[in-house]
Amino acid sequence: MTTTTTEHAARPGLARTAAADLALAAAMLLVLGVTAILFRPPLPVDETRYLTVAWDMTRAGNLLVPHLDGQGYTHKPPLLFWAIRLVWAVAGVSETAARLVPVGFAAGLLWATHALGRRLWPERPGVAPLALPLLVGMGPVTLFATMVMFDVPVALGVTIALIGLHDLAHRGLPRDMVVTGLGLGIGLLAKGPVAAVFVLPALIAAPLWAGRVPPHGWKRFALQGLGAVAIGIVLILGWALPAALAGGPEFARMLLWGQTAGRVVQAFDHARPWWFYPAILPAMLLPFLVVPAFWRRLRASLGRPDAGSRLCLVVAAGAFLTMSFVSAKQIHYLLPALGPVALLLARMADGAPMRPLNRWLRRTWLLPAALVVVAGIIAALPPVVGRLAGMSGTVIAWGPLAVALVAGLAVVAAAIYASPDLDPAAALKRAALAWVGVLVMLTVYGGLGPFRAFDIRPAAQEVARLVAADGGPVVFVGGSHDGMLDFQGRLTAPVTEFPADGDITRWASDNPGGIIAGRIDARGAPGWPPVYVQPFRSRQMAVWRAADRPQ
Numbered sequence: 001m002t003t004t005t006t007e008h009a010a011r012p013g014l015a016r017t018a019a020a021d022l023a024l025a026a027a028m029l030l031v032l033g034v035t036a037i038l039f040r041p042p043l044p045v046d047e048t049r050y051l052t053v054a055w056d057m058t059r060a061g062n063l064l065v066p067h068l069d070g071q072g073y074t075h076k077p078p079l080l081f082w083a084i085r086l087v088w089a090v091a092g093v094s095e096t097a098a099r100l101v102p103v104g105f106a107a108g109l110l111w112a113t114h115a116l117g118r119r120l121w122p123e124r125p126g127v128a129p130l131a132l133p134l135l136v137g138m139g140p141v142t143l144f145a146t147m148v149m150f151d152v153p154v155a156l157g158v159t160i161a162l163i164g165l166h167d168l169a170h171r172g173l174p175r176d177m178v179v180t181g182l183g184l185g186i187g188l189l190a191k192g193p194v195a196a197v198f199v200l201p202a203l204i205a206a207p208l209w210a211g212r213v214p215p216h217g218w219k220r221f222a223l224q225g226l227g228a229v230a231i232g233i234v235l236i237l238g239w240a241l242p243a244a245l246a247g248g249p250e251f252a253r254m255l256l257w258g259q260t261a262g263r264v265v266q267a268f269d270h271a272r273p274w275w276f277y278p279a280i281l282p283a284m285l286l287p288f289l290v291v292p293a294f295w296r297r298l299r300a301s302l303g304r305p306d307a308g309s310r311l312c313l314v315v316a317a318g319a320f321l322t323m324s325f326v327s328a329k330q331i332h333y334l335l336p337a338l339g340p341v342a343l344l345l346a347r348m349a350d351g352a353p354m355r356p357l358n359r360w361l362r363r364t365w366l367l368p369a370a371l372v373v374v375a376g377i378i379a380a381l382p383p384v385v386g387r388l389a390g391m392s393g394t395v396i397a398w399g400p401l402a403v404a405l406v407a408g409l410a411v412v413a414a415a416i417y418a419s420p421d422l423d424p425a426a427a428l429k430r431a432a433l434a435w436v437g438v439l440v441m442l443t444v445y446g447g448l449g450p451f452r453a454f455d456i457r458p459a460a461q462e463v464a465r466l467v468a469a470d471g472g473p474v475v476f477v478g479g480s481h482d483g484m485l486d487f488q489g490r491l492t493a494p495v496t497e498f499p500a501d502g503d504i505t506r507w508a509s510d511n512p513g514g515i516i517a518g519r520i521d522a523r524g525a526p527g528w529p530p531v532y533v534q535p536f537r538s539r540q541m542a543v544w545r546a547a548d549r550p551q
Contacts, residue, residue, distance in 0.1 A: 018129035024429070025110055025132035028436045029145065032136070033103035035440045036146035037096055039447025041455040045482040047148040048456060050076075051098055052483030054084040058093060059492065064239070065247045068483050070494035072251035078239060079189040080150055093490075098148060105152045106145040110135065112159035113339040119166050120308030120343065127346045130425055135342035137432020139286045142439050144332045150191040155336035157186030158198040161228075162315065162340070165202055168224055169210040177224040181231025187336070188236035194326075196232075198336045201318025202311060203229075209314055211307035272329035277320060280331055284338075287435040288345060293424035297348040309347055312340035349424035452535065459541045460488030462532040463517055466545060467491065471513035477504065478522025485517060500524050508546035516544040 042048050049068065056067045057078075066073040066081055083105070084098045091097040110132050117128025135141055145152055161183030167176040180199075187195025202209070203225045207218065214221040244252035288294045305313060319337040323329065463474060463485055474491065475498040476484075485495050498504065498516070500523045508514060508526070516526055520533060520542040528549055530542035 018125060021126075021129035021133055021429075022114070024433070025129075025136050026107070028133060028136040028433065029103065029106055029110065031440060032142065032436060033100070033106075033146050035443045037099050039443050040146075040451055041457060042095065042099070042148060042488075043454055044456055044484050045480075048488060049483040050080060050148050051084075051095070051488075052486040054081040054088075054098065055093070055487035055490070056483075056494070057081050058085050058088055064243050065251070067494070069481055069486075069497065072247045072254075074247075074251060074254040076150055077189045077192055077236065078243075079153055079186065080148070083153075084148075095487075099146070102148055102152055103146060105156055106136075106141075109152055109156045109159060109339065112156055112163065113342065116159055116163050116166070116339070117308075117343050117346065119163065120311060121306075121347060121350075124347070124350055126425075127343065127350045130350055130429070131339075131342040131346035133429050133432050134288070134345050135339060137287065137429075137435045138284070138338050138342060139435070140284055140332050140335050141338055142436055144335060149332065151332045151335040153190035154187045154195050154198075155339060157183050157188075157190055157195055158315075158336040159183070159339050160186060161199045161232075162202060162311070164228065165199070165206070165225075166311065168228070169206055169214050169221060170212075172214050172216045172220060172224065174224075177228045178231065180225070180228035181235070184228065184232030185235030188232055189239065192236075194333070195336070196229075197322045197326075198315060198319045200229075201322070202315050205314045205318070209307055209310035211310075271327050274324050276329045277324045277334065281320075284331065284334065285341075287431045288428055291427050291431045293349065293427040294345075297424050306347075309344060312344045312347075315340045316344070345428060346425075349428050453537055456484050456536065456541070457488045459517060459532065459534050459536070459543060460485040460491075462543050463515055464489035464491060466515045466531070466543065470515065470545060470547060472515060473511060473513075474515045474517065475504075475507065477516060477518035477525050479519075498524065505549055508549040511546050514546035516546065518542065 042051055053066045053068050053073050057063060060067070063078070063082065063085065066076075066078055080101070083101050087097050087101055088094075113131055113135055114128045117131050118125070121127045136145070141152075161180050164176050164178070164180030164183055167173070168180055184195060184199050187199070206221065206225075240255060244255050247255065282289055316337045319334060323333060467474060467489075472493060474485070474493070474495045476495050477498045477500075479497075479500075481495050481497050483495075485491060495517070498507065498518075502524060504516065504524055504526050508516070518525055518541070519536070520530065520540045525542070526544045526549070528544065530544045531548065532543040534541050
């Protein structure tokens with residue numbers, strides 16, 4: 001045990017062993033996962049879409065070419081769908097089993113982050129375990145670690161690649177090259193070329209962070225780095241080329257070129273200006289920005305960073321700058337860089353002395369207090385919120401939701417400022433734990449009311465019941481279907497999007513056993529009464545039988 005660790009453990013009432021930090025992170029992730037599964041439905045359109053792609057892959061037995069609504073799905077590689085398919089093969093097809101997959105990837109990310117931290121700071125054994133609860137408590141991770149999406153699998157692959165890259169710079173063994181390439185390949189199979197954005201800057205800038213010349217020199221390091229990149233490319237092409245051949249010319253064009261070029265130059269969706277990520281950076285660093293110890297340690301750490309800190313800075317800064325100039329942007333796209341950021345936070349806080357706050361830092365409680373006041377004003381004016389959000393008349397209970405947010409912010413403020421003289425590590429962990437508690441509270445509240453506006457399962461199950469009775473087929477009116485109903489209703493044939501200028505009455509005459517689903521006020525919706533209606537987002541989702549058409 002190092003001197004730093006011994007001193008840290010000796011502080012009265014503040015002892016935190018590595019095992020306790022690991023257990024805390026695991027418990028936080030487990031509570032988030034269980035709460036999400038119990039109280040939050042799969043959210044349209046993203047989660048329902050990806051569950052449907054996995055369902056189609058399982059139903060058709062086609063592991064090579066993903067499909068959505070009867071068409072080849074080129075937007076994402078198949079790693080997430082393969083993982084869900086594997087879990088279903090073992091546990092049976094169920095929503096719960098599928099939603100445990102991202103939690104499993106998140107657990108793998110914690111393991112990889114811990115392994116990377118142990119390598120970066122072997123002389124500071126407290127850094128790696130401390131980083132894990134901080135990572136779980138970071139805003140984007142807290143939100144997206146339980147969602148059926150791709151960013152956590154990418155983060156796992158990126159972190160494995162960084163482990164291999166570090167070992168490549170310090171040992172230069174062939175297996176280090178293989179680990180780097182395997183991690184990069186996992187990231188590529190999870191979300192495509194974007195994974196390279198988080199790995200290549202560290203490879204190119206290795207002389208800046210390695211701290212010493214690799215055992216076999218920089219030339220061999222460069223060759224091994226190229227070998228690792230080649231391994232990653234071989235892994236993704238091992239799927240992409242056979243899939244392109246099997247999917248046809250248009251599928252091949254979109255898969256091998258259209259998707260990547262379109263998202264970089266002119267996004268199909270989620271297009272944002274270059275300043276989007278700088279604007280949301282404070283939100284990505286919550287809840288730690290409101291912890292006085294964060295600012296105190298940041299100021300103390302502005303000197304010359306050590307080798308481990310330099311690697312983390314290269315990864316985070318390289319991804320931040322590169323992604324700012326990619327057309328498509330979402331807050332969770334930067335999630336793979338948050339493991340290194342959590343390690344940086346842990347390095348800043350590890351072994352830092354406990355020190356009373358000065359009179360200015362003691363007044364920083366005014367920031368969360370101001371946020372509570374603002375949220376309280378919003379809670380008192382739900383009609384204003386609805387108009388500002390462009391969702392006037394929505395079924396979502398804006399007022400109660402804002403009240404819940406007020407309570408959550410109060411919890412964070414109380415947790416951080418109840419003991420302002422905590423050492424930095426304890427203060428950051430307390431903030432992370434409080435933040436997770438806030439999300440758990442809001443998720444439970446949402447499950448008791450507001451999330452019902454996003455739960456498409458009742459409509460999908462009604463469609464499935466009618467298909468069993470009338471025979472189908474199923475069409476969707478009112479825009480893009482995006483696989484909302486297929487998995488939730490366990491439909492055995494894809495849902496077709498009906499054109500807005502089509503004649504739905506004529507279609508019903510030609511398909512007397514058909515079922516129609518969509519927004520009740522959609523252009524081209526049937527004119528006869530639906531057999532089922534439910535709230536959906538700010539409007540209503542309805543289901544019609546073709547057999548009920550006017551004769």
